Amino acid sequence: MGRITLENVTKTFGDVTVIPPLNLTIEDGEFVVFVGPSGCGKSTLLRLIAGLEDVSGGQIRIDGEDATNLAPAKRKLAMVFQSYALYPHMTVRKNIAFPMKMAGIDQAEQDRRIEAAAKALNLTDYLERRPGQLSGGQRQRVAIGRAIVREPSAFLFDEPLSNLDAALRVGMRMEISELHKKLATTMVYVTHDQVEAMTMADKIVVLQAGVIEQVGSPLDLYRAPRNRFVAGFIGSPKMNFIEGAEAAKHDAQCIGIRPEHLTASASDGQWKGVVGVSEHLGSDTFLHVHDTGLAETMTVRVGGEFALHHGDTVYLTPEADKIHKFDAQGLRIE
Amino acid sequence: MARSVTTRGKAINTAIAWAVGLLIFFPILWTILTSFKTEGQAIAAPPVFLFFDWTLENYAIVQERSDYLRYLTNSIIIACGSTVLGIIVAIPAAWSMAFVPGRRTKDILMWMLSTKMLPAVGVLYPIYLLFIKLGLLDSRAGLVIVLMLINLPIIVWMLYTYFREIPGEILEAARMDGASLKNEIIYVLTPMAVPGIASTILLNIILAWNEAFWTLNLTAAKAAPLTAFIASYSSPEGLFYAKLSAASTMAIAPILIMGWFSQKQLVRGLTFGAVK
Amino acid sequence: MATQHSRSAARIMIAPAVILLLGWMLVPLVMTLYFSFKKYLPLRGGDLGWVGFENYSRFVTSSSFWPSIATTLTLVVSVLVITVVLGVLLALLLDRPMWGQGIVRILVIAPFFVMPTVSALIWKNMFMDPINGLLAHLWRAFGAEPIQWMSQASMPSIIIIVSWQWLPFATLILLTAIQSLDGEQLEASEMDGAPPVKRFWYIILPHLSRAITVVVLIQTIFLLAVFAEIFVTTGGAFGTKTLSYLIFQRVLESQNVGLGSAGGVYAIILANIVAMFLMRIVGKNLD
Numbered sequence: 083m084g085r086i087t088l089e090n091v092t093k094t095f096g097d098v099t100v101i102p103p104l105n106l107t108i109e110d111g112e113f114v115v116f117v118g119p120s121g122c123g124k125s126t127l128l129r130l131i132a133g134l135e136d137v138s139g140g141q142i143r144i145d146g147e148d149a150t151n152l153a154p155a156k157r158k159l160a161m162v163f164q165s166y167a168l169y170p171h172m173t174v175r176k177n178i179a180f181p182m183k184m185a186g187i188d189q190a191e192q193d194r195r196i197e198a199a200a201k202a203l204n205l206t207d208y209l210e211r212r213p214g215q216l217s218g219g220q221r222q223r224v225a226i227g228r229a230i231v232r233e234p235s236a237f238l239f240d241e242p243l244s245n246l247d248a249a250l251r252v253g254m255r256m257e258i259s260e261l262h263k264k265l266a267t268t269m270v271y272v273t274h275d276q277v278e279a280m281t282m283a284d285k286i287v288v289l290q291a292g293v294i295e296q297v298g299s300p301l302d303l304y305r306a307p308r309n310r311f312v313a314g315f316i317g318s319p320k321m322n323f324i325e326g327a328e329a330a331k332h333d334a335q336c337i338g339i340r341p342e343h344l345t346a347s348a349s350d351g352q353w354k355g356v357v358g359v360s361e362h363l364g365s366d367t368f369l370h371v372h373d374t375g376l377a378e379t380m381t382v383r384v385g386g387e388f389a390l391h392h393g394d395t396v397y398l399t400p401e402a403d404k405i406h407k408f409d410a411q412g413l414r415i416e
Numbered sequence: 417m418a419r420s421v422t423t424r425g426k427a428i429n430t431a432i433a434w435a436v437g438l439l440i441f442f443p444i445l446w447t448i449l450t451s452f453k454t455e456g457q458a459i460a461a462p463p464v465f466l467f468f469d470w471t472l473e474n475y476a477i478v479q480e481r482s483d484y485l486r487y488l489t490n491s492i493i494i495a496c497g498s499t500v501l502g503i504i505v506a507i508p509a510a511w512s513m514a515f516v517p518g519r520r521t522k523d524i525l526m527w528m529l530s531t532k533m534l535p536a537v538g539v540l541y542p543i544y545l546l547f548i549k550l551g552l553l554d555s556r557a558g559l560v561i562v563l564m565l566i567n568l569p570i571i572v573w574m575l576y577t578y579f580r581e582i583p584g585e586i587l588e589a590a591r592m593d594g595a596s597l598k599n600e601i602i603y604v605l606t607p608m609a610v611p612g613i614a615s616t617i618l619l620n621i622i623l624a625w626n627e628a629f630w631t632l633n634l635t636a637a638k639a640a641p642l643t644a645f646i647a648s649y650s651s652p653e654g655l656f657y658a659k660l661s662a663a664s665t666m667a668i669a670p671i672l673i674m675g676w677f678s679q680k681q682l683v684r685g686l687t688f689g690a691v692k
Numbered sequence: 693m694a695t696q697h698s699r700s701a702a703r704i705m706i707a708p709a710v711i712l713l714l715g716w717m718l719v720p721l722v723m724t725l726y727f728s729f730k731k732y733l734p735l736r737g738g739d740l741g742w743v744g745f746e747n748y749s750r751f752v753t754s755s756s757f758w759p760s761i762a763t764t765l766t767l768v769v770s771v772l773v774i775t776v777v778l779g780v781l782l783a784l785l786l787d788r789p790m791w792g793q794g795i796v797r798i799l800v801i802a803p804f805f806v807m808p809t810v811s812a813l814i815w816k817n818m819f820m821d822p823i824n825g826l827l828a829h830l831w832r833a834f835g836a837e838p839i840q841w842m843s844q845a846s847m848p849s850i851i852i853i854v855s856w857q858w859l860p861f862a863t864l865i866l867l868t869a870i871q872s873l874d875g876e877q878l879e880a881s882e883m884d885g886a887p888p889v890k891r892f893w894y895i896i897l898p899h900l901s902r903a904i905t906v907v908v909l910i911q912t913i914f915l916l917a918v919f920a921e922i923f924v925t926t927g928g929a930f931g932t933k934t935l936s937y938l939i940f941q942r943v944l945e946s947q948n949v950g951l952g953s954a955g956g957v958y959a960i961i962l963a964n965i966v967a968m969f970l971m972r973i974v975g976k977n978l979d
Contacts, residue, residue, distance in 0.1 A: 134588050136695045153697050155594040167589035171607040180603070181593035228593065238592075430790040436782065437799035440859065444802050446826065447814050459824040462833070505712060508705035516702035524710065526971050531717045533913050533967040537936045538956030539720035541727065541943045546719070565716040572709055597701050626807040628920035633944070643920070646809040650816075650924040657818060664810045675805035676798050679864070 083145045084236035084268030085110045086131060091140035093126055093292070100126050101292035103140065108236075108270060108285075110145075113262050116272045117279040117315070118289035124272045125240055127289070131270060132238050133157050145235060155184070160229035161238040164245065166221045168213035174200075174224050175209040181232040192231075199227040202261075219250045226261070236268035243278065255281060276316055280304070288312050310412040313338050319368055319383070321406070324376045334407035334415055341368065341383040343404035348390055351397025355380060357390050371396055444668070451475070451661035458657035474662035481659075484666055487645035493556050494631070494641050495624040498563035499571075499617055505564075506571040507613075511601060513572075514579035515587060525576065528569040536566075536629045547634060554636040562634065563624045570623070571616055578612025579605070618678035625671045642667040721960070727953035735947045747954035751942075759931065760938040766847060767854065767934060768915045772908055774855040779862030779907065780900065784892075786863070787870045797867075804860035808920035815853045816842060816925045846930035853921050858914075862907045869903035870896065909970040916963055935959055 086108040093101040101123050108114050116124040129135045131142060133154035142150045149157050160181070169177050178199060182192045200206045203223040213221055222242060229237055239258070243251045259282050262269050273279055279286050280300045288295040288303065288311070296308040300316075307313035313321050321338040329337045345351070346369060355374035360367055367388040371380045382398060390396055407415040438445075449465070450458050457468045478484055513521045543562070544553070552558030582605065590604040606613065628643040635644055646667050649660050728747050731740035751757060786797060803811065819826050820841035828838035841849045873896065881891050917936055926932045928941060939959060943952030 132588075132592060133695065134591065151696075153695075154588075154591045155596065159592065161589065161592040163585045163589055165583060165585050167583070167585040169586065169590075169604055169608070171610075180590070180595075184594040184596075184599060228589075232593070426789050426791070429785070429788040430792065433785050433788070433790050433796045434792065436785065437796040440856070441799035441802050443811070443814055443819065443856070444806065446818065450818065461824075461829060463826060463829055505708050509709035512702035512706040516698050518699070518702070524706070528709070528713055530964075530967050530971060531713050533963050533970070534717060534721070535917055535936065535956070535959040535963045537917065537919070537939045537943075538953075538960045538963075539724055540940065540956070541949050541952060542720035542723035544944075545723070565712060568709060568713060597698075597705075622805060626805070628808045628923075629917070632809075632920065632923065643807050643809045646807065646813060647920075647924055650809075650813060657824065660813060660817060664814055667810050668806050671807070672802060672805045675801070679798070679801055 083110050084108075084234075085145050086236060086268065086270070087141075087143040087146075088127075088131075089141045089143070091127075091130060091142060092138045093123070093130060093135065094138045099292065101130075104292070104294060106287065106294065106297070108268060110268055111266045113259075113269045113271065113282060113284045114287060115279040115283035115285070116270070116287045116289055117274065117276055118295075119315075120274055122289040123292035124274075124289050126292075128161075128238055128240055128270060128272045132159055132161050158232075158235045159238055160232050160234035160236075161240065162222075162225045162229050162242045164241045166213075166225040166242075166245075168221055168224055168228075170213050173210050173212055174205060174216070174227075177213065177224055178209075178227045178231055181228060185232065195231040196227075199231050202230075203227050203257075218246050219254065222246065222254055223257075226258070230261070230265065234267070236270060239269065239271040241273055242271075243273070243275075258282065277318060280316065286316075288315060306414065307406065308414055310336065310338070310408050313406055313408070313414075319381045322377060322380045326376075328376050329407075332405065332407050335410040336408040336412070338406040338408065339400045339404065341381040343401045344380070344382045345399045345401075346371075346382045346384050346388070346390075347397045347399070348394070349397065351399040353380075353398045355396055355398065357392055357394045357396050359392070360388065360390070362387065369396065371398065374398070444672075447661045447664050449661075450658055451665045453658050453661075455656070455658045458661070474658045475666070478659055478663045478666065482645060482648065482663065484645065484663070487640060487642045488666070488670075490556060490639055491625055491641035491643075494559045494563060494639075495621045497556070497560040498567065498624050499620040501560060501564045502568050502571040502620060503575075503613065503617060506568060506575050507601065507606065509572050510575035510579050511605060513576050514582075515584055525573065528572055532566065532569045540633060543630075544633070553634060554638050554640075556639045558634060559631060559639060559641070562630050563627055566627070566630070567620050567623055571620055574616040574619070575609070575612065578609050578616070581612075582608050615678055618674060622671050622675055622678075724953045724956050724960075727949050728957050730950045732950040732953075733948055743950065747950045748957070751951055751954045751958065756933060756938055760933050760935045763847070763932060764916065764934040764936070767851060767918065768912060770851045771855050771858060771915055772911060774851070775858045775862040775911065776904055776907060778855075778859055779866045780897075780904075782859070782863045783866035783870050784896070786867050800863055801860045803856050804858075804864075806857070808857065809924050811857055812853055812921040812924045815849070815856070820849055842926055843930050846926050846932045850918075850921055850925060850932055853925070854915065854918060857921075858911055861911065865907055866900060866903050869900050873899050909966065912966050913963065913970065916959070916966070935962070 088104060088106045090103045090105060091101065092099070092103050104127070116127060118124050126135065130137050133149070133152060133156075137150060140150075141148060144157060144159070169180065172180065175196060178196050179192050182195065187195075196209070197206075200209055203226060205220065205223055205227060208216060208220060213224065216224065225242070242258075243254055246254060255278060258269075258271075262282075271278075271282065283300055285297060286300055286303055287297050290311055296303060296312045303312060303316045307316060310323065314323070317340055319341045321340050322344070323336055323338050325336045329335060353374050353376060355371035358370040358372045358379065360369045365386065367384045367386070369382045369384060369388065369390070371382060372378070374380050380398060409415050451474055452470045452472070453464070453468050454471055454473070457464055513525060547553040547558055550558075552561070586608070587600055587604060590600045595603065625641075626643070631641050631643045632647060635641070646663060649656070649663055729742055729744060731743045731746075732738065733740065782800065786793065786800065790796070817825070822828050822838045822840045825838070825841075827841070831838040839845055877895060878891060881895055886894070918934060919936055919940065922928055922932055922934065922937050928937045933941070935955070936959060939952050939955035942948050942955055
């Protein structure tokens with residue numbers, strides 16, 4: 083079981099309010115991702131759940147029980163840290179065994195769980211090494227191994243992939259997702275990378291300045307962002323925002339259109355502009371279009387290769403039903 | 417500074433440096449050499465440097481006359497005892513300061529160091545009086561306590577600077593892994609800080625070994641360590657250079673060897689971290 | 693960043709150290725203050741009642757007071773000058789490339805590990821003895837009359853002994869500081885055509901100023917308390933009575949605890965003035 087409920091949770095450091103009253107429910111077995119720009123309070127929120135920080139107000143409940151004042155050790159949660167926080171003086175085996183040793187689990191059971199975890203995480207050959215002798219990806223696995231042997235009611239991940247290189251990151255992303263499917267244990271995952279959020283989450287919590295901007299499934303957030311912040315944060319490349327006369331035509335203060343919902347043409351279309359930088363990814367091409375009179379730069383995704391060059395004229399046409407409308411407060415207009 | 421120098425320049429540097437080094441070391445060298453001479457050779461004019469009849473008789477005489485081993489035992493017990501006791505008190509304190517710093521942490525640390533600067537002579541009589549009242553005068557236990565107290569600020573300070581280099585996340589990980597505070601310190605912090613703790617122990621053993629105010633004033637016969645053993649040689653009795661040398665060599669050899677091994681760590685401890 | 697749990701744990705864990713040191717500081721301090729206002733002669737009647745500030749004024753007006761202050765200052769200042777100047781030169785020397793650097797460094801550091809009673813005794817007897825001392829042999833070899841070190845040149849003798857003990861400390865710290873000097877900065881100044889003396893004056897010395905301050909302050913603390921070196925050599929005779937030693941004599945030798953305690957209070961005040969400067973410098977380094 084791993085149902086975590088936050089009720090009116092607040093956190094202040096001195097005079098600075100990091101998290102104003104916040105409510106959130108994380109269902110048992112869910113993979114929840116906290117995402118937001120750096121300094122948005124997402125790591126603080128995770129540390130509050132972990133018990134590494136005290137809440138300034140409100141209540142945290144784990145499986146219905148009040149855990150607000152419980153020491154971290156008593157919350158039955160496991161955490162994977164950004165720096166992995168492995169014990170450098172212990173072998174991999176001892177690192178993984180540590181939480182079980184603390185819990186007083188007998189040796190045979192410890193060995194059984196270590197073997198199982200090592201097998202699942204491809205660490206069997208490294209059990210007698212020390213963290214210093216491992217690569218970044220292996221250390222990450224040890225940290226995960228140390229977390230799973232406890233059989234916690236929920237896993238907490240604090241930007242676990244940010245110290246890995248790009249290729250490894252994609253691999254680990256899959257492994258963590260796979261692990262979640264297998265264990266079906268609640269996972270709370272903090273990242274600033276919206277791609278990680280989109281690919282892994284059952285439920286995304288978008289945070290800004292300690293405030294939850296929107297909670298929903300990745301596709302909900304993509305299709306119906308509640309406000310401009312979420313619209314701009316979710317999706318890559320970023321949504322194009324257009325204000326002024328063009329927006330007024332849609333009875334909105336601002337309209338947004340994602341790069342993948344624009345078509346580009348050399349001959350005709352709704353909006354006219356000049357090609358700036360084009361990024362060729364092979365499968366796609368991202369065109370940065372200037373001088374449209376709508377926004378400083380409009381980004382367009384074009385499938386495959388695209389023949390226009392820097393300085394050429396280009397015409398853009400939005401898919402009418404994919405235009406997002408926002409009011410003066412930046413809120414979505416349905 | 418990796419600067420290229422000619423071989424000739426290097427040779428000159430080497431010659432000067434060795435000459436100066438040997439000059440500074442000479443009193444110690446001379447003492448060690450003299451300890452192997454007979455009393456006659458020890459005062460020979462002109463002095464003999466290396467070509468004399470090497471003998472160990474002085475060591476035997478010193479042990480017999482002054483019971484060196486008893487003083488040595490006292491020195492070891494007092495130096496190690498006060499250090500171990502200090503470490504036990506200091507580890508939790510340094511943990512608090514390094515990992516749960518508060519607004520007053522710095523002030524507490526500064527205050528602790530300032531107690532080190534209390535001139536011993538200013539409080540000699542009260543301590544003397546208290547020791548008599550408590551029956552601690554001329555006891556090893558009394559000296560262990562006093563030396564622990566005078567070195568405690570340095571121990572706390574050194575451990576604090578070492579602990580601060582250990583990432584807090586690892587201790588948090590231990591907490592998440594279900595470790596109690598006691599287990600966090602025993603299984604995670606202490607093993608990780610072993611090099612720092614070791615050099616703290618070394619420096620403090622040296623300081624306690626050489627402490628010569630309290631050890632001279634609070635002991636008589638029973639608990640006197642090597643500092644007092646040597647002081648008993650301050651009034652000459654006939655020919656005694658060779659014996660004085662043997663006694664001196666025996667008093668300083670253990671700590672000299674230990675100090676040489678830990679010289680790198682010493683700099684840090686001695687400067688209170690003020691010079692990096 | 694911490695929780696209520698860890699903060700209260702921290703308070704409990706720091707308590708033993710704080711309580712012990714507080715006791716170590718306050719109990720004797722209060723007793724010293726108490727005695728300093730009393731006429732207290734343990735062997736001649738014990739507690740003879742309150743005398744107000746008499747001990748304080750008697751201590752200051754005694755014929756030994758000002759000489760002891762002068763002796764203390766002479767000792768501290770001379771040793772500081774000698775160790776800092778020689779220490780800088782030695783550090784510069786040891787920093788240069790050479791063969792066997794590690795061994796030379798060990799030789800230079802060695803005196804620091806010698807206990808004060810030993811160094812005082814071997815200097816007094818084996819080097820400074822006017823008949824059999826090595827220095828006497830050396831003087832005679834040049835046809836000079838050996839110096840009666842302990843009586844005729846008592847202060848220089850003690851200054852030599854104490855300097856020899858503290859030179860390694862100064863050298864070690866200054867060497868560490870020199871080694872942290874950015875080599876490129878020196879090379880740049882060499883490229884700019886600065887001669888060695890100017891390089892030393894404008895680049896190395898300013899870089900060392902902080903380390904020198906540390907050496908001066910830390911040594912001052914210890915030098916003010918020099919005891920064993922005087923105890924086993926002159927026993928305070930021949931003008932070598934420092935303030936510390938004077939207090940020691942008043943308390944333990946003449947058993948005038950009240951007077952000695954008043955002296956102790958003066959010494960504590962003196963040390964605290966020095967300590968304040970040191971704490972400021974160290975404190976700055978904490979962040």
